[in-house]
Amino acid sequence: MRFQIVLKVGETPITLSDEVSSMEEVFEKTSALAEVLPEQCQNCESVKLKPNHRLTKSKAGKPCHYYEVTCKSCGWALALGQRQDGSGLYPKEWGPPYSKGEAAPASNASPDGW
Numbered sequence: 054m055r056f057q058i059v060l061k062v063g064e065t066p067i068t069l070s071d072e073v074s075s076m077e078e079v080f081e082k083t084s085a086l087a088e089v090l091p092e093q094c095q096n097c098e099s100v101k102l103k104p105n106h107r108l109t110k111s112k113a114g115k116p117c118h119y120y121e122v123t124c125k126s127c128g129w130a131l132a133l134g135q136r137q138d139g140s141g142l143y144p145k146e147w148g149p150p151y152s153k154g155e156a157a158p159a160s161n162a163s164p165d166g167w
């Protein structure tokens with residue numbers, strides 16, 4: 054059967070739909086995600102969050118995927134780690150904007166034109 058569910062990252066809705074064989078599977082898939090999604094920014098408590106994915110290259114030239122939840126208000130991000138067994142993501146820690154090289158913008162600024 055097909056299911057669709059809306060999860061929220063802060064105030065940003067994420068629609069998730071997938072094919073599952075049981076209701077248990079719906080819980081397995083959504084609880085793993087709900088566990089890593091923060092409700093607000095740890096730095097400024099804003100709920101203007103968005104999921105973010107960056108693809109970069111390691112020093113050896115291998116593609117590296119970065120997953121994070123970014124705060125649109127202050128630019129801080131919650132880094133998400135990838136589980137070794139490939140079963141999903143787990144929350145790591147909040148940190149200031151990556152590679153901006155400057156202090157975080159004022160809390161009402163909108164970095165990168167979001």
Ligand SMILES: [Zn+2]
Pocket residue numbers: 094095096097098099124125126127128129
């Ligand atoms: Zn913030």
